[in-house]
Every structure is written in structure tokens, then in C-alpha cells.
Amino acid sequence: xxxxxxxxxLVTALLLAPATLWLVVFLVLPFVAIAIFSVGERAPEGGxxxxxxxxxxxxxxxxxxxxxxxxxxxxxxxxACLLVAYPVAYYLALRAPQRWxxxxxxxxxxxxxxxxxxxxxxxxxxxxxxxxxxxLAYVGIEDLRLINTPGAVLLGIVYGYLPLxxxxxxxxxxxxxxxxxxxxxxxxxxxxxxxLGVTLRLSLPGxxxxxxxxxxLLLGEYLIPTLLGGGKVFFIGNxxxxxxxxxxxxxxxxxxxxxxxxxxxVVLIVANRISTRLSGARRVDLI
Amino acid sequence: xxxxVVAVFAFLYxxxxxxxxxxxxxxxxxxxxxxxxxxxxxxxxxxxxxVEALKNSLFIATTSALLAAFCGTAAALGLQRVxxxxxxxxxxxxxxxxxxxxxxxxxxxxxxxxxxxxxxxPFLASLWPTDQPPxxxxxxxxxxxxxxxxxxALVTMIVGTRLASLDRNLVEASSDLYATPLTTFRxxxxxxxxxxxxxxxxxxxxxSFDDFIIAFFVAGAQTTLPIYVFASIRRGVTPEINxxxxxxxxxxxxxVLLAQWQxxxxxxxx
Numbered sequence: 001x002x003x004x005x006x007x008x009x010l011v012t013a014l015l016l017a018p019a020t021l022w023l024v025v026f027l028v029l030p031f032v033a034i035a036i037f038s039v040g041e042r043a044p045e046g047g048x049x050x051x052x053x054x055x056x057x058x059x060x061x062x063x064x065x066x067x068x069x070x071x072x073x074x075x076x077x078x079x080a081c082l083l084v085a086y087p088v089a090y091y092l093a094l095r096a097p098q099r100w101x102x103x104x105x106x107x108x109x110x111x112x113x114x115x116x117x118x119x120x121x122x123x124x125x126x127x128x129x130x131x132x133x134x135x136l137a138y139v140g141i142e143d144l145r146l147i148n149t150p151g152a153v154l155l156g157i158v159y160g161y162l163p164l165x166x167x168x169x170x171x172x173x174x175x176x177x178x179x180x181x182x183x184x185x186x187x188x189x190x191x192x193x194x195x196l197g198v199t200l201r202l203s204l205p206g207x208x209x210x211x212x213x214x215x216x217l218l219l220g221e222y223l224i225p226t227l228l229g230g231g232k233v234f235f236i237g238n239x240x241x242x243x244x245x246x247x248x249x250x251x252x253x254x255x256x257x258x259x260x261x262x263x264x265x266v267v268l269i270v271a272n273r274i275s276t277r278l279s280g281a282r283r284v285d286l287i
Numbered sequence: 288x289x290x291x292v293v294a295v296f297a298f299l300y301x302x303x304x305x306x307x308x309x310x311x312x313x314x315x316x317x318x319x320x321x322x323x324x325x326x327x328x329x330x331x332x333x334x335x336x337x338v339e340a341l342k343n344s345l346f347i348a349t350t351s352a353l354l355a356a357f358c359g360t361a362a363a364l365g366l367q368r369v370x371x372x373x374x375x376x377x378x379x380x381x382x383x384x385x386x387x388x389x390x391x392x393x394x395x396x397x398x399x400x401x402x403x404x405x406x407x408x409p410f411l412a413s414l415w416p417t418d419q420p421p422x423x424x425x426x427x428x429x430x431x432x433x434x435x436x437x438x439x440a441l442v443t444m445i446v447g448t449r450l451a452s453l454d455r456n457l458v459e460a461s462s463d464l465y466a467t468p469l470t471t472f473r474x475x476x477x478x479x480x481x482x483x484x485x486x487x488x489x490x491x492x493x494x495s496f497d498d499f500i501i502a503f504f505v506a507g508a509q510t511t512l513p514i515y516v517f518a519s520i521r522r523g524v525t526p527e528i529n530x531x532x533x534x535x536x537x538x539x540x541x542x543v544l545l546a547q548w549q550x551x552x553x554x555x556x557x
Binding site for chain 2: 008011012013014015016018019022023025026027028029030031033034037084087088090091092095104106107108109110111113114115116117118119121122123124125126128130159162163213216217219220221222223227237240241244245250253254257260261264268
């Protein structure tokens with residue numbers, strides 16, 4: 001009996017060993033490494049010098065513009081995504097004909113898994129000098145600048161992250177008990193108050209999941225501001241690329257990265273609080 | 288509402304359609320379609336740097352997805368056998384691997400590996416009998432490992448979901464009929480979770496093949512297809528990039544459809 005218990009534990013350990021090793025070496029240790037770097041100093045020649053100081057964190061305002069852009073455009077982008085995504089998710093979950101539902105859902109999932117670089121490039125192509133502005137020049141509107149503006153970045157954000165917002169909202173609406181809607185109508189509620197009191201309320205966990213996921217990924221976004229914002233609209237991601245790959249100030253970059261992670265954690269906790277307070281938390285399937 | 292939904296689908300697909308359309312443009316400019324031609328595909332595929340980057344990406348995506356499918360499935364099976372506390376710890380770490388932005392994964396892996404190499408390389412050199420010791424550096428290995436982290440977490444989640452819906456009665460029936468645990472696994476569990484494993488592999492492949500930001504940090508001197516494309520986009524937009532984009536988009540769409548089809552298969556054939 002004891003022997004078989006030992007064997008059972010051994011099998012479990014062997015099954016979990018590769019994943020544990022991976023998580024420790026490529027997730028936990030790297031995180032510890034940047035945490036240590038973030039309280040260190042920059043060596044004169046550009047590397048890392050061991051120290052215990054909060055100087056890097058005190059220096060964060062040096063990148064205030066990047067933080068400001070990110071902290072404004074990430075929530076704005078997530079909100080814009082939400083406003084576009086909700087009606088689509090609602091239609092897919094509650095209005096679309098049954099035989100169309102899976103096909104439409106697949107059409108939402110496909111862009112999510114196709115290269116963000118290529119999809120952002122598509123907008124660069126359309127908004128760039130030889131795209132829409134060139135077409136508008138034919139009808140007499142000259143010198144219109146679309147690319148390298150905050151508007152272009154916002155458009156790219158909605159385009160890139162819309163599927164990720166639609167999916168969790170769809171999941172929560174799809175699991176909605178239809179009898180509640182009937183009960184609400186039977187009790188004399190107007191369609192609007194049924195929507196506000198039942199549908200919207202019960203789909204809030206999905207809304208919060210979608211909003212926090214999109215928001216967190218946007219906090220670390222690099223491609224969209226780089227390609228559609230040119231040198232003008234830069235995010236924290238751009239500051240990190242600059243600090244790690246160009247000016248090689250790793251301790252300062254690490255402090256920014258840690259701050260980014262802390263902000264993400266706060267966003268997650270707040271979103272989680274809101275959705276558990278309003279109703280039970282739900283899991284989201286990303287595919 | 289219907290009109291709005293149609294408009295959103297158009298919004299999602301028209302830009303991609305335009306990129307594809309203009310990859311067949313005989314002319315050079317996005318503003319006018321001057322005729323049908325496949326010259327840009329020819330140009331793209333005869334560019335040695337591009338072909339090299341494509342080969343690198345295929346190798347990295349295949350290796351990291353295979354590793355992830357193997358380790359992720361093992362982890363999902365192992366997590367069925369542990370207590371609630373261990374499980375919660377793993378779930379938190381796996382969730383972090385998925386949710387932490389790629390830019391943070393990229394830089395933290397870069398920092399950790401550079402420090403690690405600074406310790407390991409002199410040590411290897413001191414052990415090595417000849418003058419040319421092997422030197423660990425950023426490259427294939429670091430990209431595969433960093434991509435594998437996200438992919439493994441993804442596979443664990445997908446396979447775990449499938450395992451949770453597995454019919455326990457079948458497993459019990461199998462052991463009641465004196466099947467060894469290994470036989471039960473091979474003939475009951477594995478066939479049921481296989482579609483999820485394959486779907487996980489395909490999505491992991493797609494992720495690795497498309498990822499730019501993680502590879503950008505840990506690639507060292509190597510080039511992957513997205514890194515090459517990013518660099519050429521910054522030099523200027525040309526129809527050649529449209530041709531590459533079309534190929535990559537088609538490949539991803541095909542892989543995602545395959546993955547969805549696998550996940551949709553409820554009952555695998557015996």
C-alpha cells in the first residue's frame with residue numbers, strides 16, 4: 001500500500017516537473033532578476049552595478065510622457081473596444097440564428113490569433129500617405145494627416161483588441177439563463193429595464209474580464225504606437241525598448257517594468273473585486 | 288443592431304482584404320490598382336534574408352509548440368492529482384504566464400539570461416579541455432524557451448478544461464475491468480484529450496510564429512519573420528510586405544480553423 005502511494009506521488013512529480021522547471025526558470029527567476037535590477041544602479045559604462053536604492057523609481061517622472069500616453073490611451077482604448085464589442089457579443093449570444101452563431105464566432109476568433117503586426121500593418125497601409133489621404137486628394141481634400149496621430153493609435157487599438165473584448169462578454173451572455181429574461185418581461189419590465197437590470201448586470205463579469213485583459217495587454221503595447229503613432233505617440237512599451245535595446249539603461253528600465261506589472265496587478269484586482277461583488281466570478285476561454 | 292454587427296465584421300476584415308488585394312497589384316502604389324500580378328510574391332521568395340527569417344520562424348514555432356504540447360499536457364494531467372493548494376499556486380503562475388504583457392516577459396527573460404550566461408560561460412570555459420569552449424548566448428534557444436512559457440500555459444489550460452469534462456465513469460469502469468493505469472490512460476484518457484492537445488499545439492505554433500515583441504528582446508543575433516517584417520516596414524511600405532503578410536495571414540487562418548475543428552470534435556473515433 002505504501003509502495004503504491006509512493007509510486008503515485010512519483011508519477012505526479014514527474015508529470016509536473018517540466019512545467020515547474022519552466023515556470024521557475026523563465027517566469028519566476030526573470031521576475032526576481034528585474035526586481036533586483038530595479039533597485040540597482042547603472043554602471044558608468046552602461047551595465048548594472050549592485051546597489052540598494054530607490055533612485056530608479058524616483059527617476060520615473062523622466063518618462064512621464066510615456067506613462068501619461070499609456071495611462072490615457074489604454075483605458076480609452078479599452079473603453080472604445082467595449083462600446084463596439086458589447087452590441088456584437090449581444091447579437092452573437094442572444095439574437096444570431098443558431099446555425100450562423102458558430103461561424104460568426106469563428107470569424108471573431110480568427111483575427112485574434114492572426115499576427116497583430118500584420119493587422120496593424122494593414123492600417124498603416126490604409127492610413128498612410130498613399131492610402132486614404134491619397135484618395136481624399138482626388139476629391140480635393142489635401143494634406144490630411146491620419147497616421148502618426150493619437151486617433152490612429154486608438155483605431156489600431158480597437159482593431160487589434162476587439163476580438164479579445166468580444167469573447168468574454170459573449171461567454172457571459174451565452175450562459176445567461178433565458179428564463180430570467182422571460183420572468184422580467186412577465187413581471188412587466190420594459191425591454192430597457194430588463195436589459196439594464198438583468199442582461200447587463202449578469203454580463204458584467206464578462207465585461208470586467210474583457211476590459212481588464214485588454215487594458216493590461218495595452219499597458220505593455222509596443223507595435224501599435226510604434227507603427228501608427230510614429231515618433232509622436234509613444235507608450236511605456238516604447239520607453240522599455242529604448243532603455244533595454246538602445247540606451248541600455250537596464251536598472252531604470254527594470255524599475256519601469258516593475259511599475260508596469262504593479263499597475264497591471266492593481267487593474268486585475270480592481271476588476272476582480274467589481275465582478276465578484278456584482279455576481280460570481282467566471283472563467284474565460286480564450287479560444 | 289444587425290447593421291452595426293455587419294459593419295463591425297466589415298471593419299475586422301476589410302483592412303486584411305485590402306492588404307491581400309494589393310499584394311497582387313502590378314503597380315507599386317496603394318492608391319491605385321494597376322493590374323494583376325504575382326511579381327511581389329516572386330520578389331519576396333527570392334529574397335535570401337526573408338527566406339532565412341521564415342525558416343528560423345518555422346523551426347522556432349515547431350520546436351516551442353512541440354515542447355509546450357508535451358510539457359503542458361503532462362502538467363494538466365499532474366494537476367488532476369494534487370491538492371487544492373498546489374493547484375491554486377500553479378493556476379496563478381500559469382495565469383501570470385498568459386497575462387503578463389509580452390514586453391515584460393521579453394525584458395525579464397533578457398536580463399535573467401544575460402546574467403545567467405555571465406556566470407555559466409566562464410564556468411564552462413574552465414571545464415572545457417580545448418581552447419574553444421561552447422558559449423551559451425541568446426538565439427534559437429532563448430526564443431524557444433520564452434515562447435514556450437506562454438504556449439505551455441495555454442496548452443495546460445486547454446487540456447485541463449477538456450480533462451475536467453472527462454467522463455470519470457469510463458476511467459473507473461476501465462480499472463474495474465483490471466486495466467493497468469497505463470492501459471486506462473492509453474485507451475480511455477488519451478483519445479479523449481487528444482483533440483485538445485492538437486488544438487493547443489496548433490495555437491502554440493500560431494502564437495510563436497506571429498510573436499514579435501518577445502523575440503525582439505531575446506533573439507540576440509537571430510532574425511525571425513516578424514522581426515524581419517518589422518524592420519522592413521520601418522524602412523518603408525512596399526507590396527513585397529503585402530505578399531509576405533498574405534502568406535502569414537493565410538497560414539494563421541488555416542491553423543486556427545484546424546485548431547477549432549479539433550476542439551469541436553466531441554467524440555473522437557475509436
